[in-house]
Amino acid sequence: MTGSESQKTCLHERLLAVPPDQIEERLAQLDRLATLGTLAAAMAHEIRNALVPGKTLVGLLLEKQPEDELAGMVRREIGRIDAIVTRMLKFSGSAQLNLSELRLHEVLEHSLRLIQAQLEGKYISLHRSFQAAADRVRGDEYQLQQAFVNLLMNALEATGYNGTIAVATETLAASDGAPARLQVTIRDNGSGIAPEVMSRLFEPFFTTKPQGTGLGLPITRRIIREHHGDLSVESQPGQGATYHIFLPVLS
Ligand SMILES: Nc1ncnc2c1ncn2[C@@H]1O[C@H](COP(=O)(O)OP(=O)(O)OP(=O)(O)O)[C@@H](O)[C@H]1O
Ligand SMILES: [Mg+2]
Incomplete structure (x- = not known):
């Protein structure tokens, strides 16, 4: 479902x-x-x-x-x-999606370029592994980029100097009548998410950062869902966090 x-x-x-x-x-x-x-x-x-x-x-x-x-x-x-x-x-605001056919790997590359300077500033190494054979999606380029930048910024903020952020894609084959999907994984080896934070992660205005708005994740999830996709997160406190984004892929 x-x-x-x-x-x-x-x-x-x-x-x-x-x-x-x-x-x-x-x-x-x-x-x-x-x-x-x-x-x-x-x-x-x-x-x-x-x-x-x-x-x-x-x-x-x-x-x-x-x-x-x-x-x-x-x-x-x-x-x-x-x-x-x-x-x-x-x-x-009412989310008017400006839909077009996109190559998701290009959207990801563009999002990564936007945070490049901050990554370098903290000597964070970035691992890319774009394995998805098909990356054509129908979506709003600006909104999807905003969703990825939100997740990447969270990873960056949670990761200390010399940390690691990995961005990977893969294709999940169609099964049981469900169409093929593209999975984007954003993993960091930062502070991780405590259980009491995990349960409030998507609550608007919930933040643990002095300068945070707490709207990054609710907005990100809304954008992904408007693209008929889904978002999940897993984390071991002290060992980083992993976000999975699932999006329908064009055949
Ligand atoms: N990758 C992550 N590692 C550790 N904690 C995270 C991670 N992603 C989110 N969080 C936690 O979830 C909270 C909510 O994240 P969200 O992006 O919604 O808001 P924010 O980052 O605090 O503020 P803003 O996005 O407006 O700068 C964060 O304050 C942080 O405690
Ligand atoms: Mg954030």
Whole structure:
């Protein structure tokens, strides 16, 4: 069963569990939630616009006095609010996929180029093993790249100096009527994920990083699911983490 099918089944079961006299109330509740989502997106937009003069002012101040500690702190915090709000917008916005036929290995190469400088900065060695014979997928290039960069950034942030990150692909053959899929594996030998973190991994805004937004993984999973794919993770604390991304492949 795919992720979106299991989500649908789950919703279906939950709806069946609602006593008939409460259905109307639940629907009204859902309606209010949808309105809240729209409101949150509008607010995120306004907040981001309101940050612009503050950013400009602090930038000018720091040009004159680069050592000003307070101004430096304000700039960092404005940057953080900006990142949270930008991601919130992406998270709540209606995901219009711009679909085309892509070579997934090229999308991966491009994503790796974007984090190249950070990898070199931490002397992290990168192992590529692109074994998938077929890598043509129908997808949104920008969104898929964003998903891979999110996962690679997490790996990079969890991995210490001289660590290792491995990116591999392989084709999973069609079986039992299920079409062939492409599996992308991103493995790091960093800090790993503690069980109490694992259970909250995909919760929006859950982060263990001082500068994190906690939206990287929920956005990544949403993107993969919108591509009719799935995402799984396994980890041994202290021994790194491994993400598997499954995507339908074009024949
Ligand atoms: N490869 C990994 N190794 C160790 N911990 C991880 C890994 N990937 C995710 N995590 C944990 O999951 C949490 C949530 O990740 P997520 O990408 O959603 O947000 P974030 O990285 O904290 O913030 P942001 O992505 O906005 O910078 C992280 O804070 C971290 O604790
Ligand atoms: Mg992240």
